[in-house]
Amino acid sequence: MDVLQLVVSGLANGCVYGLIALGFVLIYKATEAVNFAQGDFMMLGAFVCLGLTNAQFLGLPFWLAAPLAILIMGAFGYGLEVVVIRRMFGQPQVAVVILTIALGFVLRFVAGLIWGNQPVSLESPIAGRDVRFGGVVLGLDEVMVISVTVLLTVLLYFYFNRTRLGVAMQAASQNQLAAYYMGIPVKRLNSLVWALSGMVAAVAGILFASKGSIEPSIGLLGIKAFAAAVIGGFGSLPGALLGGIIIGLIEPFSARYIAAGYSQVMAYLLLFLILVFRPHGILAQIHSKKV
Amino acid sequence: MRTVFKTSYDADINLFRHRAQAGWYALLALLAVLLPWLVNVFWLGEATNMLIWAIAGMGLMVLVGQTGQASLGHAAFLAVGCYANVLYQQKLGLPFILSFPLGGLTAALAGVLVAIPTARLHGLYLAIATLAISILVDDLIVLSAPLTNGVQGLYAPPISIFGLTIDRYGNPYLFYWVVLVVAVLVVLLYRNILRTPLGRAFAAVRDSEVSAKAMGVNVAKAKAVSFGISAGITGLAGALMGHFAGIFNNETFNLLISIQLLLMIVIGGLGSIHGAFFGAIIVAILPQAIALARDAVTGALGVSSIAIPGLETAIFGAILIVFILFEPAGIYGRWVKIRTYFELFPFYRRDMFRRQRSYLRTERMR
Secondary structure, eight states: OHHHHHHHHHHHHHHHHHHHHHHHHHHHHHHSOOOTTHHHHHHHHHHHHHHHHSTTTTOOOHHHHHHHHHHHHHHHHHHHHHHTGGGGTTSOHHHHHHHHHHHHHHHHHHHHHHHOSSOBOOOOTTTTOEEEETTEEEEHHHHHHHHHHHHHHHHHHHHHHHSHHHHHHHHHHHBHHHHHHTTOOHHHHHHHHHHHHHHHHHHHHHHHHHHSOBOGGGGGHHHHHHHHHHHHOTTOHHHHHHHHHHHHHHHHHHHHHSOTTTGGGHHHHHHHHHHHHSTTOTTOOBOOOOO | OOOOOOOSGGGGTOSSSSHHHHHHHHHHHHHHHHHHHHSOHHHHHHHHHHHHHHHHHHHHHIIIIISOOOOSOTHHHHHHHHHHHHHHHHHSOOOHHHHHHHHHHHHHHHHHHHHHHHTTOOTHHHHHHHHHHHHHHHHHHHHTHHHHOGGGOEEOOOEEETTEEEOTTTSHHHHHHHHHHHHHHHHHHHHHHHHSHHHHHHHHHHHOHHHHHHTTOOHHHHHHHHHHHHHHHHHHHHHHHHHHHSEEOGGGGOHHHHHHHHHHHHHHOTTOHHHHHHHHHHHHHHHHHHHHHHHHHHHHHTOOOOOOTTHHHHHHHHHHHHHHHHOTTHHHHHHHHHHHHHHHTTOOOGGGGOOOOOOOBOSBOO
16 A cells, blocks of 8 residues: 555656656757756746636636646747747757756746745645545545646657657757758747747646645756656657656655665666666667767 | 967967967966955955866866866865865875865866766766766765764864965965965966867867767777866865865755856856856856845845845856857957957958857757
8 A cells, every 4th residue: 555655656746757857858859959947947837827826816717727827838938949049049059058057047036036935835626635546545636647747748749750740840850951941940840849848847837736835946856857858768758758757756665665865866876877877768769970 | 469470389389379478477477466465355255266166167167168078067076075175184184285186186086987987978968967976976975974974064174284374264365375376276287288189189079079089089088087187176176165165064065056167167168268267257256246236226225135035046047148148158258359359450350250050960860
């Protein structure tokens, strides 16, 4: 019973990591840029939803506020690409990494300024309810997190492999110039990918907020999610989810079975080992560069 | 613009391009030595802080600016240098003059140890691996509490060189000079490394690993050596940081310091010693500038002083965003442009420093 509880809460946590990691991977897959502010996107999504829902702020019903928040974050991602990221076109990858790290600082500060630095909780109908599967009692929030994540991953997987737009995005990521010659509007696609990633981040944020209280510093969760993306294999959507779940599962189990203090190291130790022995993750997509 | 007549092969690798340049640097050195008589104790402390950050920045610059390997974990080496230096003094009773270089050496060894398994990684993946190391070292310090005293931290004793006791608060000008000497030595070391075959190998690895390999450079070895030198210099900075702060624990060297260090050298300008110093000036001055601005604003509005958490990092981030967008070459890059403008006046063209646009091709294969 105990083990099952650990598995479910680990899975739920892991799914949130996985969703943030999905955001990383989406942008990476399509534009080869890495958005280190993805965790802060998630934080912003959670706060936007909170600002719309909670009685203290706008007080909209949750089921209206959640899609609205997702749309707002989509628009935010699109705008950010148009205004800031597009100027980085053709510059080294690390420059974008540094830019987004700085962006994360700014976002965390702005969120703290608007919504305060104290932990607040989202007034969500999902939180604090139970569902029964046979004799097992699970939190509705956890079940919700897991199912939404799986659904979203499947949707995105088909989107990238089956739809015109998704395939165009992949083409643009493999060779921008060639894609451009083929008539693919590379710039607009990049904006759309950032919008998509902002929306995924908003979903992750809303789910995370349903599980507990939030504060601006939860954006730092992005680092863990990043580890998840790398463990799974950067550039692979199922890999991101897999990595997230692995990290999510390691945490509660090592906290329970390994001495305190060592447990929080485990996720990063695993990341390091994966990087050393299988540098491109479990579901690798990178091979050595050919000239 | 001064035209340098090269009459020997050495002219290409001389430390100074011509006499006038050497003269300017001599003037700067003189100013730096005389600084204790020019400013008060507070600003001397800030200058010391700036120099320490500049040393750390040069350490990271060897790796990022010269070898082109991004590291998000250099606070780990700051920590290794700092703890090693103090522990050698406390547990082994070594004097500062021995424990300080040994601390740097320990950090360098740690750097090589990190470099060996991560030598196959590059770009983004290396950044992540070093990020993991930064977090691991943070936790490791807490876990090895018997040695490092965990979260309580350690206390750095006053430095004692040849019977002379140097304390940051007791005699700040002596401490400043010690830091200045270390900074100058590191600058000389850095400059000289760039003139050796090793320095050329670093540049080759930075510009293209594939072509470096084709030219006969042992890429893995060059990376490992670069990591070692970089970590060693950073370790020296860490040791000085420990003496400067007096008391330190694992939090002193957390992930944010790693990130700040990287952001600092990007603002300053990658690939130049000047960049490390310019970046360090920003890092050292910014908190004071914000405090002054806040006092001015609250004074003008007549309200009591308000503290806004995270303001400092946010402004730092905003400055960085502006730089990456409008001047990717950093402060030093802008300075070179301004200097060239005046040297060539009126023949400067806007496109002189234009970067070549490169289109992106993935390294992922399907």
